[in-house]
Each structure stands twice: as structure tokens, then as C-alpha cells.
Amino acid sequence: MPEIVENPSRTEDQADTSTNPALMLVLCSVAILVLSQVIRADVPQEWKLAPFVTTIIAIILFLLGAWSLERKTLPNWLDKPIQAGARWMGIQPGQFISLCFSPVFSVLTCVAAGFQYKMHSPAAAIISWLLGIGLVVYSGWNKSTPLFKMSRGVLLVAAGLFAGALALRAFNTATIPIVLSGDEASSGLFSTKFITGELNNLFITGWFSFPMLNNFLQSLSIRIFGQTTQALRLLAALCGALTVALVYLIGREMFGNLAGGVAAIFLAGMHFHNHFSRIGLNNIWDGLFFTFVLGCVWIGWKKNSRIAWLLAGVGLGLAQYFYATGRLLVGVVGLWVLLAGIFDWKKFKKTIPDLVLMALVTLIVILPVTFFFVKHPNEFMAPMNRVTIFGEWMETSLAEYGGSKLLVILDQVKLSISGYFDEPTRAWYTPGVPLLRAIPGAVFLLGLALTLLHPKDERHHLLWIWLGAIAMAVASSESAPAAQRYVAAAPALALMIGFSLSQLGSIFSKWIPKGTQAIQVSIIIISLLLGADDARFYYLKYTPNSDFSGFNGMVAQTLANKLKNEPAGTELYFSGFPMMGYDSISSLPYLAPQMNYVNVGSPWEEAEIPEPQGKRVLFVFLPNHESDRAAMELAYPGGTWTEERTSKGETLYWMYDFTQD
Numbered sequence: 001m002p003e004i005v006e007n008p009s010r011t012e013d014q015a016d017t018s019t020n021p022a023l024m025l026v027l028c029s030v031a032i033l034v035l036s037q038v039i040r041a042d043v044p045q046e047w048k049l050a051p052f053v054t055t056i057i058a059i060i061l062f063l064l065g066a067w068s069l070e071r072k073t074l075p076n077w078l079d080k081p082i083q084a085g086a087r088w089m090g091i092q093p094g095q096f097i098s099l100c101f102s103p104v105f106s107v108l109t110c111v112a113a114g115f116q117y118k119m120h121s122p123a124a125a126i127i128s129w130l131l132g133i134g135l136v137v138y139s140g141w142n143k144s145t146p147l148f149k150m151s152r153g154v155l156l157v158a159a160g161l162f163a164g165a166l167a168l169r170a171f172n173t174a175t176i177p178i179v180l181s182g183d184e185a186s187s188g189l190f191s192t193k194f195i196t197g198e199l200n201n202l203f204i205t206g207w208f209s210f211p212m213l214n215n216f217l218q219s220l221s222i223r224i225f226g227q228t229t230q231a232l233r234l235l236a237a238l239c240g241a242l243t244v245a246l247v248y249l250i251g252r253e254m255f256g257n258l259a260g261g262v263a264a265i266f267l268a269g270m271h272f273h274n275h276f277s278r279i280g281l282n283n284i285w286d287g288l289f290f291t292f293v294l295g296c297v298w299i300g301w302k303k304n305s306r307i308a309w310l311l312a313g314v315g316l317g318l319a320q321y322f323y324a325t326g327r328l329l330v331g332v333v334g335l336w337v338l339l340a341g342i343f344d345w346k347k348f349k350k351t352i353p354d355l356v357l358m359a360l361v362t363l364i365v366i367l368p369v370t371f372f373f374v375k376h377p378n379e380f381m382a383p384m385n386r387v388t389i390f391g392e393w394m395e396t397s398l399a400e401y402g403g404s405k406l407l408v409i410l411d412q413v414k415l416s417i418s419g420y421f422d423e424p425t426r427a428w429y430t431p432g433v434p435l436l437r438a439i440p441g442a443v444f445l446l447g448l449a450l451t452l453l454h455p456k457d458e459r460h461h462l463l464w465i466w467l468g469a470i471a472m473a474v475a476s477s478e479s480a481p482a483a484q485r486y487v488a489a490a491p492a493l494a495l496m497i498g499f500s501l502s503q504l505g506s507i508f509s510k511w512i513p514k515g516t517q518a519i520q521v522s523i524i525i526i527s528l529l530l531g532a533d534d535a536r537f538y539y540l541k542y543t544p545n546s547d548f549s550g551f552n553g554m555v556a557q558t559l560a561n562k563l564k565n566e567p568a569g570t571e572l573y574f575s576g577f578p579m580m581g582y583d584s585i586s587s588l589p590y591l592a593p594q595m596n597y598v599n600v601g602s603p604w605e606e607a608e609i610p611e612p613q614g615k616r617v618l619f620v621f622l623p624n625h626e627s628d629r630a631a632m633e634l635a636y637p638g639g640t641w642t643e644e645r646t647s648k649g650e651t652l653y654w655m656y657d658f659t660q661d
Contacts, residue, residue, distance in 0.1 A: 021074055021082060024094040025065030028101040031131060032108070033058035035124050039112045042121035050111045054104060089353045090306075091142045099139035099360070105132030106367035109203065115372055117199035117206075125203070125368075132364045133314065140310045140357040154252070157261070158245045165268040166241035168535060169277040173233040176278060176539070179549040179557040180229045183208075184280040185586035187215065188232045194219035202321075203368035209382035211369055213321040214282040227593060232280025240277025243288045244268045247491050250295035253302075254459050255499045258520055262527040263491075263498025269531025271538035272425070272435045272483070273490045279428070282322045286488035289319035293329055294336075294462060297358075301340060301347075301458070306354055313358040317365020324383035325488050328469045330362075336465050340458050387477040409475070416474035419481025420467070420493065421445065429483035431542045435490070440497060440530055447500025463499075466492040501527060552580045553587070555652045558644050559620065560591035562655070568594035571612050573632075575600040576622040576653075604628040612660065619656040629654060636660075 032054055040051035068074045074082065079093075086096040105128045112125035119125050150158075190207035193199045194216055199206070206212040217235055225231035244267050252260030267273055276284050293315040300308035316333065319326035337355065341348030373380040389397075389412060397408050415423055421441035424432050436444050451460035470489040474480050505523045509516040547554075555576075563572070572595050574582040581599040583589050600607050604627070619636070621629050633639070639658035645651055 021079075021093040021097050022065050022068035022072075024097045025061055025074075026069065028098060028135070029058045029061040029065060032101070032104055033062065035105075035108055035112075035128055035131075038124045039108060039121045039128075042124070043111060043114070044120070047111055047114065047120065050107065054108060057104075089140070089357065091139060095139040095141070098135045102132045102136040102139065102360070102364050103367070105129070105135065106364050109368045110371040113201055113203045113368055115204055115375055117193075117201055117204070119201045119203075122200050129203075129368060132367075133317075133361070136357075136361050136364045137310050137314065140306055140354075140361070142306060154249075158248055161248050161264045161268060162241050162245035165244035165264075165277075166237060168268065169237035169240050169274060170234055173237065173278055174229045176543050177275070177548040178543065178546060179553040180232070180560075180587040180591065181279070181549040181553060182556070182585040182587060184229075184232055185588075185590035187281060188218060188222065188227070188590050189586050191215040191218035191222060191232075192227065195223060204372045205376075205379045205382075209379050210282060210323070211321040213318075214285065218280065227590065229280070229591070233278055236279055236281070236284045237277050239284045239288050240273060243273075243284075243291055243491055246288065246291045246295065247494055250291055250298070251495050251498050253295065254298055254462075254495070256502060258505065258523060259495075259498040259502035261498070262501050262523060263494040265524070265527040266440065266497050266531045266534075267491060267494035269533075269535040270435075270440075270490060270494065271431060271433075271437070271534040271542065272429065272486070273494075274535065274538050275429050275431075275542075276484070276487050276490075281484075283484050283487040285319070285322040286325050287491050289315055289322070289326055290329060290332075290466065290488045291491040293319065293333065294466060297333055297336065298459070298462060300354060300358075301337075301351065304350075306357070309354040309358045310361055313361025314365060316358070317362040320366045321369065323487070325470065325473055325485060328473055328488070332465050332469050335469075336458075336462055339461050339465075343456055343458070384477075387479075387482075389476055389478055393478045412475040412480050413471070415480040416471045419474065419486060420471070420489070423481050425481050425483035425486070427479050427482040427484055431537070431546075433537075434481075435483075435486055436493060436497075437534065437537065440534070443497050443500050443530070444493060446504070447496040450500060450503050451496075463492055463496055467496075497530075498527075549585075551652075552585055554646060555580065555622065556585040556587045558652050559655075560588050562644070563588075563592040563595055563618075566592070566595065566618075569596050569614065570594070571614050571617040572597045573600055573609065573612075573617065573619045574598065575604065575620065575625050575628050575632075577601050579622055582620075600628075604631040614660075616657070616659045619658065621654045621656075623651050623653075629656070632656065 036051040036055040036058060040048055040055070043051065064075075064078075073079065074093075082093045082096050086093045089096065089099075091099075109125050109128040109132065112121040112128055113119045187207050199212070202211075202213050202216055204212060206215055218232060221235045222228075222231045225234065244264050247267050248260045248264035250260070251263040254260075273287070293312050296308045296312035296315065299305050300312060312333070316329055319329050337348075337351075341351075385391075389408070394405060394408060398405070401408075419425055419434055421434050421436045421444055423434055424430070425434060434441065451457070451463065454460060467489055470486060470492075474482060474485045477485060501523045505519045508519050512519070549557075563570075572582070574597055576582070576584075577600070581601070582595075582597045583599070589595075598610060600609060617636075619632055619639075621632075633656065636656075636658045639656045642655045642657070643651060644653055644655070
């Protein structure tokens with residue numbers, strides 16, 4: 001992790017000049033005035049009151065600022081509270097004024113964006129949001145703020161780990177995992193709406209009630225790489241590789257260079273993390289944000305680094321725009337800070353201004369989507385309500401297995417914790433093993449035991465709370481241990497393994513002081529072997545034998561691969577009832593959007609089927625549709641049959657290629 005050094009280039013006089021409170025008052029009020037007028041011209045009538053009010057306020061504050069500039073001082077009634085607030089936060093008066101303005105820009109963001117798929121005033125919304133974030137970060141940055149400085153060696157190691165992890169995750173994304181799942185394709189199809197102009201609002205929810213920032217990023221990838229599987233998955237690969245590099249930097253700062261390197265090497269090869277770094281969904285972002293935010297919180301606490309707290313606030317806010325478990329970060333940060341304060345109350349009191357600023361940064365980042373959730377609370381609850389055990393799932397479990405709610409909950413907790421090292425994961429990843437296979441699991445358990453030797457160590461608290469929060473989230477949801485809900489825990493598992501091996505190295509070094517260097521080299525080799533073995537398991541054992549997305553998913557993928565190069569407008573009749581329709585798994589319309597398809601939803605002789613309009617037409621039949629195949633061929637004789645099978649010889653579908661005279 002970067003070293004923290006003081007910035008010698010700023011003097012107190014320079015800071016005072018650059019943060020003149022009257023000048024900041026003028027600049028911020030002008031920005032609000034301009035944005036308010038732009039927004040007021042674009043929004044519908046029922047939204048015009050807010051920018052009208054901010055316009056009036058901006059004019060008043062502008063006049064006050066201009067008058068103060070002429071007098072070279074603020075009026076006493078305003079200057080005193082500003083000076084007091086600035087002193088308490090350790091910033092300049094002008095920065096305190098910009099801090100007060102930042103929520104106004106977030107409010108303007110909400111007004112400019114609105115709650116529909118298309119923003120009222122897109123440019124004004126984005127500019128207001130970025131200005132609000134920029135102002136609050138600038139506001140907290142005092143003249144003695146420590147800056148990050150990384151040695152060239154650390155940068156090279158981090159870059160090498162990133163490159164290696166990216167190469168492992170980004171190769172052959174079209175076929176590993178073997179099938180583009182329906183959820184991936186559904187997310188991709190929704191993302192294409194940014195390209196077609198059907199939507200542009202980043203501050204509301206979209207597909208599956210998730211905030212739309214991930215879909216916007218996917219749309220950028222689709223613009224570059226086309227409407228392909230690779231376009232969806234390369235973004236996840238990039239995010240996963242960044243997480244590996246970040247684990248090295250954070251692990252190095254928390255537990256030392258050896259532990260950070262070991263953790264990153266293992267995470268680079270970890271079978272579970274490789275899998276979710278290859279899926280075009282928003283889960284993978286959790287690992288990145290948990291590592292970034294908790295790492296910044298640790299540095300902020302340990303090094304008294306204001307900038308680290310500010311960056312933690314930015315990351316904490318952005319995490320709320322991705323997967324639902326990112327919401328746990330708020331509780332994890334709060335609980336850890338509270339626990340750290342209990343063990344060091346004096347330091348906690350000194351850190352309160354930093355905590356306030358972190359909270360304000362977080363608030364400014366999430367305020368626009370928060371307004372949306374206040375307006376649509378069901379959208380906020382939807383991701384949890386879909387999977388919660390507290391409701392219909394609980395009643396069904398009690399009816400089937402008996403017992404009490406407490407016993408069911410305890411069983412869920414047991415399953416979720418066992419998913420780390422004992423119980424095979426389920427749902428989106430079923431490799432037949434837990435997150436940590438046998439040897440990494442043993443190393444993890446040794447590390448867990450070693451943390452108990454120092455129960456007051458804040459680093460250990462951070463890992464306990466991190467892993468405990470994810471385990472409780474998994475326990476409170478159905479299908480435990482569901483793999484997709486563990487993604488945020490993968491970096492913590494890697495850090496625990498890095499800590500464990502480095503501590504074991506320290507123990508052996510005390511026995512053999514002259515062999516310290518050889519022991520450290522051995523630990524690096526062990527981490528390489530552990531990571532390589534996990535990668536071998538995923539790519540050479542799991543991938544060739546996986547049934548990712550099931551039979552229907554394989555039908556959709558295989559058919560899409562065949563159809564994606566067909567000319568636009570090619571007609572296709574799909575007989576897959578009751579198993580599936582052409583568009584019931586989104587990988588078909590995502591990968592082959594040019595097809596003009598008809599779903600045949602009943603037996604061929606009973607269905608009302610429109611006549612083909614073109615010269616060439618394709619007919620697709622899933623297994624158990626022999627009578628439909630025969631009936632169709634009677635109506636359209638002379639075509640050509642082809643059969644697609646799985647690698648095990650199981651029939652996926654029959655295709656009939658017919659050309660009319």
C-alpha cells in the first residue's frame with residue numbers, strides 16, 4: 001500500500017488565498033444559478049419549483065459574496081460560525097462554505113434526473129452530481145492532508161499482479177463459462193437501451209431492480225466490442241483483476257509486504273473469484289468496493305489520513321449503485337469504527353471530524369438514488385425480498401421439515417459459514433466444493449485461530465466483521481450457501497490466507513533465524529502453488545464438466561452461436577413449449593437480435609402459425625416434439641434437417657432449413 005507523506009508544497013498563506021470564503025461563495029452561487037436555470041428550462045412543470053427556489057437562493061448568496069469581496073471580509077454573523085466549523089473540521093473557511101453547498105448540487109442532480117428512464121436534463125444532472133462530489137472531497141482536504149506515495153517497486157508488483165490476473169480472467173470469455181446465462185444476457189439487453197437512447201438515467205433502478213450504473217458501464221463495453229458475450233464479461237474481468245491488485249496494496253499496508261503478496265497471488269488463481277470475474281453481472285463489484293473502502297478506512301484510522309477517509313466515502317457511496325450486498329458496507333464500516341473507538345476512545349474523538357466528512361461524502365454520492373428509493377421504496381427492498389428466508393420460504397421450510405424458526409435460522413448460519421471452507425456452494429456456481437478447497441481451507445482456519453491470539457487487534461476485527469457480515473447476509477437468504485452472495489468475501493478470505501502464511505513464516509523464522517529469507521521465498525512458492533491449483537481446478541476440471549445455466553441455457557447458447565451470423569430479418573419458428581421459448585432465455589435475443597422469430601406455444605396442428613414472408617425460413621424443435629416435426633415437414637417438404645447434441649451425446653434441438661420456391 002502507498003506510504004503516507006506530508007505535502008510540503010502548500011503553505012498556510014497559499015491555502016488561505018485559494019480558499020477565500022467570499023470567493024467560494026461567489027463561485028458556488030454562480031454555478032448553482034447557471035445549473036438551476038438550465039434545469040428549470042428542461043424539467044416538466046411539476047418539477048420547476050426546486051430550481052426556481054435554488055435560483056433565488058443563489059442570487060442572494062452571490063450578492064452577499066460580491067459585497068464581501070468588496071469589503072474583503074464576510075459579515076460577522078456569518079463569519080463566526082464558518083470559522084468555528086472550519087476549525088473543528090481542520091479545514092479553511094472557504095472549504096467549509098463549499099461543504100455547505102455540496103448537498104445543493106446533489107438536490108439539483110435529483111431534479112435534473114427525475115425518476116424516469118430518461119433524465120429531464122442529462123448534462124446538468126451529471127455535472128451537478130460530479131460538482132457535488134468534487135466539492136465535498138475538496139472541502140475535507142486540509143493543508144496537512146497526507147498524500148499517497150508509492151515506490152516504483154510497489155507499483156510494478158501491483159501492475160504485474162493486475163496484468164496476470166486480467167490475463168487469466170479475460171482469455172476466452174466467450175466460452176468460459178460455457179453458456180451466456182439468461183441473467184447476463186438480460187442485463188446486456190437492458191444495457192443496450194443506453195445505446196439506442198431509450199434510457200440514460202444513472203440514478204434510478206432498472207433491470208432486476210438494480211441501480212443502472214453497471215448497465216451504463218456495460219453499454220460502453222458493448223459500444224466498443226459489439227453485442228457479444230465478451231463485451232459483457234470483459235468488464236467483470238477488469239474489475240476482478242483490479243481487486244487482485246488492490247488486495248496486494250491493502251494487505252501490504254495491514255499485514256506487511258509478504259502477506260499482501262501472498263493474498264493477491266492466491267486471489268488471482270482462486271477458483272471462485274475467477275468464476276465471478278467471468279460473469280457479466282454486477283456481483284463482482286462488491287469485492288472491489290469492500291476492499292477499497294475497508295482498506296481506506298484502515299489507512300485513515302491508522303495513519304490519520306484525511307484523504308483516505310474521503311476516498312472511503314466516495315467508494316462507500318458508489319458501492320450502493322451496484323449489487324445489493326454493497327449495502328452491508330455501511331454497517332461493516334460503522335461497526336468496525338465503533339469497535340475501534342471502544343479500544344481507543346481518545347483516538348476516536350480525534351477522528352470524529354474525519355468520520356463526519358466520510359459520511360457527508362457518502363451522502364452526496366448516494367443522495368440522487370436515495371431520493372428515488374424514498375419515492376419507490378419497493379424498488380429498494382426488491383433485491384432482498386426476492387431471496388429472504390423471512391416469509392414464504394420460512395413457512396415452507398417449517399411445513400416440510402418441522403422444528404422451530406430458531407433452528408432453521410441456526411441451520412442457515414451453519415450452512416453460510418460452512419460455505420467458506422466445508423459446504424459446496426450452490427446456485428450460480430456449483431463446483432462441488434466450498435469457496436476454499438481443502439488446503440486453502442486449512443490455511444484459512446489456521447489464520448482464523450492466529451487472530452484469536454490478539455483479540456484487540458483492529459486488523460483482526462476488520463476481517464471478522466467483514467466475513468461475519470457476508471455470512472449473515474447469506475444465512476438470511478434462501479439457497480444457502482448461494483455462491484453469488486459470497487463475492488464480497490473473496491478478498492477477505494485471501495487476506496486471511498496471506499496473514500496466516502506470513503504469520504507461520506514468522507513463527508518458523510524465530511526457530512531458524514538464518515533461514516528467514518528462504519522461509520519467505522517458500523511461502524511465496526506455496527501461495528503460487530495454491531493459486532495455480534485453484535486455477536487448474538476451475539479451468540481444467542470444473543469448466544469442461546460444468547452444466548452452467550442448465551439444459552435450456554445450453555440450448556440457447558448453442559442455437560445463438562449458430563444464428564448470430566444469419567442475415568438480418570431471417571425468419572425462425574421456435575417450438576420449445578413447455579420448456580422454453582426463443583426469448584424466455586435472453587441469450588438468444590441478445591446474441592442473435594437480428595432474427596425475426598415466432599414462438600410456437602402449442603402443438604403444431606393446433607397452433608395459429610403465421611405464414612413465412614421470406615424465401616428462406618428456419619424451424620427449431622426441442623426434444624419431445626417429434627409429432628410437431630412431422631406435421632411441420634408435411635406443410636413444408638423438401639427442407640434439410642440438422643441435429644445439435646451436447647458433448648455427452650444428448651440432443652439439444654433439431655433445425656429444419658427450408659427454402660420456398
